[in-house]
Amino acid sequence: xxxxxxxxxxxxxxxxxxxxxxxxxxxxxxxxxxxxxxxxxxxxxxxxxxxxxxxxxxxxxxxxxxxxxxxxxxxxxxxxxxxxxxxxxxx
Amino acid sequence: xxxxxxxxxxxxxxxxxxxxxxxxxxxxxxxxxxxxxxxxxxxxxxxxxxxxxxxxxxxxxxxxxxxxxxxxxxxxxxxxxxxxxxxxxxxxxxxxxxxxxxxxxxxxxxxxxxxxxxxxxxxxxxxxxxxxxxxxxxxxxxxxxxxxxxxxxxxxxxxxxxxxxxxxxxxxxxxxxxxxxxxxxxxxxxxxxxxxxxxxxxxxxxxxxxxxxxxxxxxxxxxxxxxxxxxxxxxxxxxxxxxxxxxxxxxxxxxxxxxxxxxxxxxxxxxxxxxxxxxxxxxxxxxxxxxxxxxxxxxxxxxxxxxxxxxxxxxxxxxxxxxxxxxxxxxxxxxx
Numbered sequence: 001x002x003x004x005x006x007x008x009x010x011x012x013x014x015x016x017x018x019x020x021x022x023x024x025x026x027x028x029x030x031x032x033x034x035x036x037x038x039x040x041x042x043x044x045x046x047x048x049x050x051x052x053x054x055x056x057x058x059x060x061x062x063x064x065x066x067x068x069x070x071x072x073x074x075x076x077x078x079x080x081x082x083x084x085x086x087x088x089x090x091x
Numbered sequence: 092x093x094x095x096x097x098x099x100x101x102x103x104x105x106x107x108x109x110x111x112x113x114x115x116x117x118x119x120x121x122x123x124x125x126x127x128x129x130x131x132x133x134x135x136x137x138x139x140x141x142x143x144x145x146x147x148x149x150x151x152x153x154x155x156x157x158x159x160x161x162x163x164x165x166x167x168x169x170x171x172x173x174x175x176x177x178x179x180x181x182x183x184x185x186x187x188x189x190x191x192x193x194x195x196x197x198x199x200x201x202x203x204x205x206x207x208x209x210x211x212x213x214x215x216x217x218x219x220x221x222x223x224x225x226x227x228x229x230x231x232x233x234x235x236x237x238x239x240x241x242x243x244x245x246x247x248x249x250x251x252x253x254x255x256x257x258x259x260x261x262x263x264x265x266x267x268x269x270x271x272x273x274x275x276x277x278x279x280x281x282x283x284x285x286x287x288x289x290x291x292x293x294x295x296x297x298x299x300x301x302x303x304x305x306x307x308x309x310x311x312x313x314x315x316x317x318x319x320x321x322x323x324x325x326x327x328x329x330x331x332x333x334x335x336x337x338x339x340x341x342x343x344x345x346x347x348x349x350x351x352x353x354x355x356x357x358x359x360x361x362x363x364x365x366x367x368x369x370x371x372x373x374x375x376x377x378x379x380x381x382x383x384x385x386x387x388x389x390x391x392x393x394x395x396x397x398x399x400x401x402x403x404x405x406x407x408x409x410x411x412x413x414x415x416x417x418x419x420x421x422x423x424x425x426x427x
Contacts, residue, residue, distance in 0.1 A: 002325035004395035005388065025240045025257070026222035028264035028386065048264075049389040050188065052222035066223065068188050069390030070383045074397055 016061035135177035141170035187224030278313035304343035312377030332378025336371025361418030369411025
């Protein structure tokens with residue numbers, strides 16, 4: 001209750017990982033940690049869906065629905081009956 | 092600084108220094124207060140800090156003065172090149188989210204500035220928060236430059252440059268009291284006109300106490316809320332803000348009830364209850380919007396908040412307004 005941030009859209013397929021560890025470098029919330037053969041997703045609930053790991057992963061092992069997350073723009077889209085998932089513009 | 096008409100012929104490198112002057116400080120104050128928003132820009136291109144050599148490091152940043160100045164002032168006595176991308180005067184993090192601090196602009200800027208002819212190193216140091224816009228492997232493939240993600244904060248660069256390894260601390264986005272305090276001026280500027288209008292309207296509709304209560308509900312959302320953020324109960328910003336709104340409204344509604352215990356007390360009590368229903372919603376709505384200013388709320392989480400709380404907000408606000416109107420009508424026309 002009163003926590004909308006437990007689940008995120010971050011998905012990781014360790015089988016695709018080549019252990020380059022770029023995701024560890026770019027993540028501002030320490031979601032990924034080093035592993036033996038593949039990077040490990042240690043704290044997925046810390047993800048803020050910035051999309052840095054997805055964009056920088058050379059093997060597309062990580063997917064996340066990233067976006068600006070501007071509440072006003074999303075409310076506006078919802079009120080106009082548009083899909084909230086569309087790329088919205090933040091000011 | 093002007094770009095010479097022969098810019099295409101010669102390699103244009105702007106000189107810069109790590110010293111910030113009074114003009115820079117004044118510019119930063121204006122930026123923080125939202126004055127001349129969108130005008131806090133530096134010319135995109137290649138800059139020389141000190142007396143850089145072809146072997147000097149190259150740092151990349153946005154053409155927002157706060158970003159550019161944070162970088163150059165952190166580098167101190169170092170000789171380096173700074174490649175400024177055209178992010179339309181937006182900071183690194185927000186521009187990366189939009190994609191203007193992005194792979195395409197970085198590749199284009201490397202070519203336009205003829206960086207390959209200026210330096211013989213093939214490494215670019217980018218701020219970590221630029222990563223949501225830049226695919227490092229793509230830059231390497233297309234330009235030969237290897238992107239190295241430095242620390243989140245420019246102030247950590249001297250420490251980072253000793254080993255080119257960033258500690259977990261340097262790599263983690265923080266949102267401490269100082270980070271939150273600097274946001275208060277711009278948050279305040281955003282609500283100043285609604286705040287004044289609401290206060291005046293409430294004064295004529297209900298009197299001094301409702302006017303003060305309304306201004307406090309708005310004011311607390313942009314000032315007390317950022318300060319108390321980590322300590323307000325629950326995780327969602329809407330519920331945090333609603334709780335804060337309940338607390339700041341309560342003294343005013345109690346004063347309205349207990350200050351008018353004579354005949355017709357129920358009119359004041361009804362109005363007080365209406366305020367207690369409606370005003371915390373206003374605070375909650377403001378604080379829900381504050382999610383966009385933090386460094387940790389996810390987009391899907393904000394979306395969940397919107398769908399979970401907006402119907403409740405609308406209901407409470409509507410209920411408060413209906414109650415106020417009823418109390419007013421009964422008071423005006425109900426007397427015999």
